[in-house]
Amino acid sequence: MSPEVEPRESTPVVTPPRGRTARLVDRSSHPATVVRVGDVAVGEGCCIIAGPCSVESEAQILETAAAVKAAGADLLRGGAFKPRTSPYDFQGLGLEGLKLLRQAGRETGLPVVTEVVDPRDLTWVCEYADVLQIGARNMQNFSLRKEVGRCRKPVLLKRGMHSTLEEWLLCAEYVLAEGNGDVILCERGIRTFERYTRNTLDLSAVAAARERTHLPVLVDPTHGTGRPSLILPMSLAGIAAGAHGLLVEVHRRPEEALSDADQALTPAQFAELAARVRALVSYMEEQGSAEGGRP
Amino acid sequence: MSPEVEPRESTPVVTPPRGRTARLVDRSSHPATVVRVGDVAVGEGCCIIAGPCSVESEAQILETAAAVKAAGADLLRGGAFKPRTSPYDFQGLGLEGLKLLRQAGRETGLPVVTEVVDPRDLTWVCEYADVLQIGARNMQNFSLRKEVGRCRKPVLLKRGMHSTLEEWLLCAEYVLAEGNGDVILCERGIRTFERYTRNTLDLSAVAAARERTHLPVLVDPTHGTGRPSLILPMSLAGIAAGAHGLLVEVHRRPEEALSDADQALTPAQFAELAARVRALVSYMEEQGSAEGGRP
């Protein structure tokens, strides 16, 4: 047995705070949560997170970061550990990727978001990242969701492509139950029979999450559609459905990307999207409809 | 053999107009289609169709029609022939329902939309209705889609709950190939594993249909969600995704409805929805974004 790590004892069953009818995640349990990341308040107005699927090189991440900053992004995203379907695909730069992402964040002044895929990585990912992302494939990773619940970093929790709304909320409940209340939900498409889009972006889950929980809800139209031409209309639709912001893949030169090359926006496309989205948010706030039209 | 009806000979294979690469339904085949129904131009601005799931009585349809007219609906809907899952559920008033719907249309000045479920009914449904609806369950009804293609009435074609975008467009192609170019598409939700909503409203199919075809595209947020609380946000989201309008169930007293009682809006809820939707459409048109953000 490994000498420096103790066997895990049984995980004690957490007692629900006020019975199952009022879970921590429920809207009735808490006023609207605003997650603060540096100067950004996720849950107020509109938060736009942008950046490449993967950190690939110093030039790639620095140029892309500068471009999304100029276009008005609030946070920078980039993957260092990439869960890929095939073991023979690019798996990310690892620690080197984290350092480059941190550098790009420092140079642009943008807080950074990156995915964590292994609980053993948490210590040093927390050193470099401002927000910990749990990806759709890892939403059901039980040890990971518990561990991020013990961190003092905000968590961006993507909905699994096969998860019901209820399972998604219960996954957030795990994080909250461990003591970390800074959870941001993100809808990114579910798996259906439709083949024109990569997934089916489920915006009714956004509207439903808004009525069920006090946590902020974002939309990822990139993975949700897999088609650049659909990202702008689905971003606007996401905002109209009540989302608190977007997570969008942007690459300085999408055709050269090492992963998801066919779905990233160019910086110019992203700048137009950000302007259109900001304008819609302003309009909706004027309408007193910042809450997406819910009564 | 029935003396007055001739056996159908084989259906000759229609020759694709310009090869399979340019079908009648494709965006490249035709300028944007505007379907005219009375004074209403479906495909320009925003068309709102409202009314009860079923015509139930004279008082019910007349009151509801007056209410949706007052709230700004463009067309009146109401079912006379109801395809129901169980044979023991209310199946609609039939011919009597058509007459009441026609009367309500006349009194309010609203053109009327009603579902046709059997090709044998077409002759008299055409006498009473301004728009023929093919419901989601009948999208795959091949004889029905061909017969409406031979009518001189606009057709509202709902997407089947299990149909891909491509199959939906090919269904419209059948109608167009028979000579009827006045087809309005309507997304109403697909069947997935999610159980919080009755179906999963697929707004990316709306945005995708907008880029693939010249036909107008509506959204039905009532069947798409099955929850009154989600109808307003999903209506706004549908407009933002590029829809040319909405199809919404409204009942003077939803709790008394003989079908779909738990998902219809009250007249007051509908009035708020119509106002909010009209305002969003005005905003988007000012933005030069009436096309929902597509380039």
Place this chain on the structure above:
Amino acid sequence: MSPEVEPRESTPVVTPPRGRTARLVDRSSHPATVVRVGDVAVGEGCCIIAGPCSVESEAQILETAAAVKAAGADLLRGGAFKPRTSPYDFQGLGLEGLKLLRQAGRETGLPVVTEVVDPRDLTWVCEYADVLQIGARNMQNFSLRKEVGRCRKPVLLKRGMHSTLEEWLLCAEYVLAEGNGDVILCERGIRTFERYTRNTLDLSAVAAARERTHLPVLVDPTHGTGRPSLILPMSLAGIAAGAHGLLVEVHRRPEEALSDADQALTPAQFAELAARVRALVSYMEEQGSAEGGRP
């Protein structure tokens, strides 16, 4: 209005025979149904229905019929009216196809099964066919299901690719409620995200239908998988799950078929399949397990 056809009045709501808790389709309502087609008893032992997707020519249907007869098929199938996704695909030979199918049935002594897609065709389809098939795309065709309920011919009711078990049974209930008790159910695959197979053959629906209803249940492994290499194992699995027989596409030369060319079996492959299936049925009957293992 067409002079020779009267408008349909409202369809009266059928009163459930003994309350909703004991529908005609329920297992508790009736002893196990055996549907007799000529000398064949569907619901006893194992019924194998085989033949081409479409009747294409006299030589094609006669040769294929002779081959499946020699290999031990009980019934001959062949489509004369083909519901196709695209209007530019082969739509079937119509009345000529029905006559050729009848001729092939007469020459081989096999009763024939063919799909009906339009209630207006029923009169003459009933003249030529021994069993009326309602296809998966038409399971939700409400006028068709009611009309076949008024015929004196057995009905083969395929499960819709998007239908729950409950909806499938309620569709059969429509036929039974109209007075036709000779309904044979047939599972043919549902639509899921899996792309290796054309559909996902749902054999648990076969086992579940066996415990819920007294009607016979068949399996269609051809459409269920779309891959010839999977038809034999899935046929054996279907029998083991409790199916009363199979519906298999066979073509004298599959590569020349005008529809579904890539999934039909050759006569030689079918002969092997029929022998293997018959042997398994004998084994299971010896085991006293003709009911597929249910207690």
Place this chain on the structure above:
Amino acid sequence: MSPEVEPRESTPVVTPPRGRTARLVDRSSHPATVVRVGDVAVGEGCCIIAGPCSVESEAQILETAAAVKAAGADLLRGGAFKPRTSPYDFQGLGLEGLKLLRQAGRETGLPVVTEVVDPRDLTWVCEYADVLQIGARNMQNFSLRKEVGRCRKPVLLKRGMHSTLEEWLLCAEYVLAEGNGDVILCERGIRTFERYTRNTLDLSAVAAARERTHLPVLVDPTHGTGRPSLILPMSLAGIAAGAHGLLVEVHRRPEEALSDADQALTPAQFAELAARVRALVSYMEEQGSAEGGRP
């Protein structure tokens, strides 16, 4: 940063052994794999794995183990770390559960299978378990699949409820690429719209996996159906489709189980199932059809 654990460097991209066209997992790469666990050869004949969902107490696991041993099980299963949808549900006994499972294995002579949910647990799980199970929710757990690839223990890899056949095989490829060739696949149902069964057991994936890979393939009819009455027919169907064995939940008193109480078999039901399955396997082997009927 934690002093005793080094940051992970980037994961080097593994070079595919002979190009992407011949992956390690492909049937053409290797003769049929037989995984040896003690005296049991998984991939030859039929391997039956049985036991409770969770290890709950000494009496529960010892009694259940003795019962499944007497009924002819080859391996004993039992969960010590339970990934549960809600944090307020029973999470397993942890290390204590592993010890009890080991004890039950020793007393009955049955090798034991248990789920591992966290790569940090592997060291001591390997001390107690003979086979490491990766559950459906963790199929996409990338760090876990790589770590078990470095263990010298056989791995039972369940198909994710949302995974395509291709993704499942690529998950196995990760394990093989790390050097562990002892992988056993297990189909356990996918998520669809059907609500009568808990999942839809996809037996065509079993037949398809048999033709695509040299690895053994099992079926889990318990999670696949969620209904005890369907477990026997679906077990027989799985064997007929070509499965090399079963994974079945058995509890000495199902109604008292702390998890999945409504789907476990009693020892008596399991004894009947094992006898019926063994008899079918013998029959199929006599038929020269041990390969499930594939040509």
